[in-house]
Amino acid sequence: MIAAHLPALQVVIPLIAAPVCLLLHHSGLVWGFAPLVSWSTLGIAAALLDQVLASGTISYAMGNWAAPWGIEYRIDVLNGFVLLIVAGIGAVVMPFARTSVRREIPADRISLFYTAYLLCLAGLLGITITGDAFNLFVFLEISSLSSYILISLGKDRRALTAAYRYLVMGTIGATFILIGVGLLYMMTGTLNMADLANRIPPVADTRTVRAAFAFLTVGTGLKLALFPLHLWLPNAYAYAPSVVTAFLAATATKVAVYILLRFFFTVFGATMIFESLPFGEILMALAVLGILAASSVAIIQNDVKRLLAYSSVAQIGYMVLGISFASVTGLTAGIVHLFNHAMTKGGLFLVMGCLVFRAGSARISDLEGIGKQMPWTMAAFVVGGLSLIGIPLTVGFISKWYLILAAIEQGWWPVAAVVLIGSLLAVIYIWRVIEVAYFRPWPRDRAPVAEAPLDMLIPTWTLIGLTIYFGLHTSLTVGVASQAAESLLGATP
């Protein structure tokens, strides 16, 4: 009986847990409670994906109101996969949070932190699971508002301005999405995505639908930090508490990419976007510019968290590049990179959490000789860095391999070259950190620091270990991603 209600429970459990955290108030109790919730959402996400792979799309009618009128939760291979990413990162990050949060967030705000975190998790899961365009906007607001709170909890006072900037940009993005949804509703009279997909084609050639498309694209672009709209991201990631950076970097932008995929391929349909409108080329240009510009800027950063944040903008470029091909291989590359980058960047930001915990700073100049002081932590950084570059045996390689295949398949040789140049730029910025950490001596006047505590190292290495595991065993990730890509493009699998 429970199995039938898993789609609702996926979102409802963290949503209920958030106010319970507020009531518990005692940070010890809250800490015991939040990971439990995160792990149960992971269990549900895994069960849902399993169910989808075994028996096809699941549909759940909220309040038992039938689909086009009521809110429908609809899970296919694509969002089952994204649910697994979001819930998985949440489950890994939570055990890490206890020690890290105690250091970085004032004691009286810890229970509020967990409340906001659970709301954010519920929001992100909700965006992914829902099959209703307006419901998507509501969950987007839940996750956005709580992520502004999470970012503003950073120790550095600049976290406040970073959060405020994200609030302004994020609100514009969310409003654009709402306007887009409103215009679509005006033209079709429905909010259900599957229903929209049926009703848009007859009116696709109108200015209103095109305006809706433009609003939705720009709004989602803001949320996912697509190249010229990425300005909020570096500071937000740099000044947020370490756990929050790791969680948001690995989930929030991924969910935004999912929104883009869902609207492009399910709601509007690839034909309208990539054949009637020359949108593939525009998207590709933005992606290429994003990869090159953001990677270059990452090289000159002095703060490693900022460096990784710019690298995230570049990685988003790779995902969008995959989407812009609008071919099965391209989409597979983009979707696989969602998963792979979540593991890699989540792991790397957890490494930064360990470094900040012990060394007290993420500036490159403060990391001189840290490789000998914290060998396990820095080894994790090296493996994560290799994955970011795209060395074989890591997940980064898998993504880039499929991207290059997709580019060559369509004869876009220069684009394949851009992917390689992006990797070379990644070598440079990762090497800057490694050089300082391993080849400079530890300053004499500085007291030695210990290795990060075990409850931080284990989650870090879990994610870093997964980057290697899935670099070797690609059947789950690539298999699911190509299945999702085929269903998005309407090809029968």
Added chain:
Amino acid sequence: MTHHHVLRVIAKLMIPFILLFALYVQFHGDFGPGGGFQAGVIFGAGIILYALIYGVETASRVLPPRIVRAGVALGILLYAGVGLAGLLLGGNFLEYGVLASDPTRGQHVGITLIEFGVGTTVAAVMITIFFAFAGRRTQS
């Protein structure tokens, strides 16, 4: 505000009616205009008016911030609890029809409880926001 006698007297006369009106909007919401959100805002406004006239300290003696904060959480929990009750009684999440033996009556029970949850949370959030700003000490 101790010397504003007119304000104090009028406020004292008005506040009970404001709170009563909030309850009317709350529980009459399924027959007429209104509902949980509006009722919560009106209720919150009544308390805020009290705090404006008689001071934040007095108001927070009437409604201690801890209780208000619990109200924020309890309202949502009531909402979600109704949803879960529907689930446990064999329906989908938030299906009201199964809450009573007669589906129509179940709908009625469900929407009333849910709107009460919304009202509680909205009022508590309004008051919390007001207390947060009004209780702020200027930092030098």
